Amino acid sequence: MKINLSLPALPKHIAIIMDGNGRWAKEQGLNRTAGHEKGASTVRDITIHCSKIGIEYLTLYAFSTENWNRPRLEVEFLMKLLERYFKSELKIYLENNVKFKAIGNLSKFSSKLQKIIKDTEEKTSSCTGLTQVLALNYGSRDEIVRAVRKLNDNNLEVNEENINSSLDTSFMSDVDLLIRTSGEIRISNYLLWQSAYAEMFFTQTYWPEFSTDELDDIISDFNKRDRRFGGL
Numbered sequence: 001m002k003i004n005l006s007l008p009a010l011p012k013h014i015a016i017i018m019d020g021n022g023r024w025a026k027e028q029g030l031n032r033t034a035g036h037e038k039g040a041s042t043v044r045d046i047t048i049h050c051s052k053i054g055i056e057y058l059t060l061y062a063f064s065t066e067n068w069n070r071p072r073l074e075v076e077f078l079m080k081l082l083e084r085y086f087k088s089e090l091k092i093y094l095e096n097n098v099k100f101k102a103i104g105n106l107s108k109f110s111s112k113l114q115k116i117i118k119d120t121e122e123k124t125s126s127c128t129g130l131t132q133v134l135a136l137n138y139g140s141r142d143e144i145v146r147a148v149r150k151l152n153d154n155n156l157e158v159n160e161e162n163i164n165s166s167l168d169t170s171f172m173s174d175v176d177l178l179i180r181t182s183g184e185i186r187i188s189n190y191l192l193w194q195s196a197y198a199e200m201f202f203t204q205t206y207w208p209e210f211s212t213d214e215l216d217d218i219i220s221d222f223n224k225r226d227r228r229f230g231g232l
Contacts, residue, residue, distance in 0.1 A: 009223045011176035013057040014050065015191050015198070018043070020182030020206030033077050038208035040085050044092060049212040051096045051130040057172045058132050061190050065105070065139030079113060082136070086116045090123060097129035103168035104138030105146070131172065140192035143168050169194055177222050179215075181207045197229050 018039060025035030043060060050058045062082070068075060093100055100120050109117075117136070147166035148158060156162050164170065175191055175198040183204045187195065201218050203210070 009227075010054060011199075011219065011222055012055070013059065013173050013176050014055055015059040015061075015175045015178045015195065016046070017061045017178075017180040017184075017188060017190055018207040018210075019180055019184055021208060023182065024206035024208045032074060035206075035208055036078060036081055040081060042208055042210055043085075044089065045212060046210070046215060047098060047130070047132050048092070048096055049215065050132075051098050055130055058130060059103075059169075059172075059175070059191065060132070060134055061138070061188075062134045063104075063136050063138070064189065065137055065142050066189070068108075068137075079110065083113055083116055086120045090120060093120070093124045093127065093132070097127045098124065099127040099129070099131045100124045101131055101133045101171065102136050103133055103143070104136040105142060106136060108137050133169075133172070135190070138168070139189045141189055144193060163193070167193060174198070177201070177219070179203065179218060181205050181210050197227070199225050199227065 021035035021039040022032040023035075024038070025032050028034070047058060063078060067078070070078075092098070102117050102121065106114055106117060144163070144167070146168075147163050150166045151158055151162055156166075169191070175195045178187065178191070178195050178198040178200045180187065180200075180202050183202070185202045187200075191198075199222050201221065203214065203218070205211075205214060
């Protein structure tokens with residue numbers, strides 16, 4: 001199903017938990033790394049599509065604070081995959097007027113990867129279309145703790161407005177639509193504060209197989225929901 005772009009409720013901010021790379025690879029008789037490679041290709045397709053249809057923010061859960069607990073070789077592969085991804089995607093960002101931003105505690109990454117991330121942010125900073133946000137070494141509880149520490153360090157009152165402005169996501173709006181692939185029904189420490197009134201969709205599709213058509217179907221369903229934000 002293709003979405004009707006004239007609908008007034010097109011989500012401003014879509015967040016996705018990209019789950020199922022490893023299970024997809026296993027079912028194909030491949031190594032888990034092949035699933036991550038295919039998943040990176042899906043990131044490109046979904047990003048370009050969101051840019052074309054007018055989504056303002058697309059936030060993707062790429063590497064969590066808990067993912068360091070995975071096998072060492074898989075973590076090392078993911079770090080190298082991130083380096084390759086940024087080098088190959090810069091042209092895609094610029095061609096599609098996509099601004100790139102990273103959220104999370106990046107200090108645990110290598111200095112090389114940190115520089116690549118910063119360079120990508122700077123080189124796409126003048127883009128005015130979709131902002132693609134990758135959550136890297138991100139955990140929502142960690143983010144909130146860091147935000148409160150920032151308030152304490154600056155002797156600021158701990159209130160909703162100040163916490164909002166101290167979060168990694170202070171530059172963008174709250175999540176309108178949150179999607180998780182692979183059949184799992186949980187949000188796994190992802191954008192807990194920002195998803196307070198998000199509409200949530202859980203699909204059985206593994207992330208490597210998630211398509212722009214399925215995203216369009218989800219957005220169409222999103223448009224049918226009555227978002228009351230606690231009111232009547």
